[in-house]
Amino acid sequence: MSLLGRNGVGRSTTCKAIMGLVPPHGTIRFDGESVAGLKSHQVARKGIGYVPEERLIFSGLSTKENLEMGVKKVGAKANWTIDDAYRLFPRLSERADVKADLLSGGEQQMLSMCRTLMGNPKLVMIDEPTEGLAPQIVSQVGDLLLAIAEQGISVLLVEQRLSIAMRVSHRVYVMGHGRIVFEGEPEELESNEAIRKEWLEV
Helix, strand or coil: CEEECCCCCCHHHHHHHHCCCCCCCCCCEECCEECCCCCHHHHHHCCEEEECCCCCCCCCCEHHHHHHHCCCCCCCCCCCCHHHHHHHCHHHHHCCCCEHHHCCHHHHHHHHHHHHHCCCCCEEEEECCCCCCCHHHHHHHHHHHHHHHHCCCEEEEEECCHHHHHHHCCCEEEEECCEEEEEECHHHHHCCHHHHHHHCCC
């Protein structure tokens, strides 16, 4: 699913509140449990992964070392492995020994997403993954999002590009002024010109 809206309406803050990075207002429930007020590492242990807009890779470490940092617990049964990440995005395998700060913007985005998968999340929140990327890389990001969903992982995509959100989402939410102003299937949003003009288009 995707959370859409213009800059400043509260989309990123919503993710940060779920992740315990800012104080939440109200209730947050995941998998039948309240996670409101938990620390970030406690939220992660509940099965929620977060890929922030800033990516926050470890620039001094290699690609492989960054992926290793995402592993939740050494020796634990893993649904995702580094080899899985390499199969999903072969370019990461080619750049395994390269320092992360020498990767292109697209490669860094893929690394950030794949590193989050190493923690075997049930839900991944991905904030603006296509920001500043070339059209060809945007398409690769879309492919990766679909591949993640095909593995049974729920994805909450925060995005401004309507095209990619409509391509990868089964359900879309539009936020305006800190509240949800529309929810429905992509086809419903596509046919709702009034909502798009008021809350999404520039």
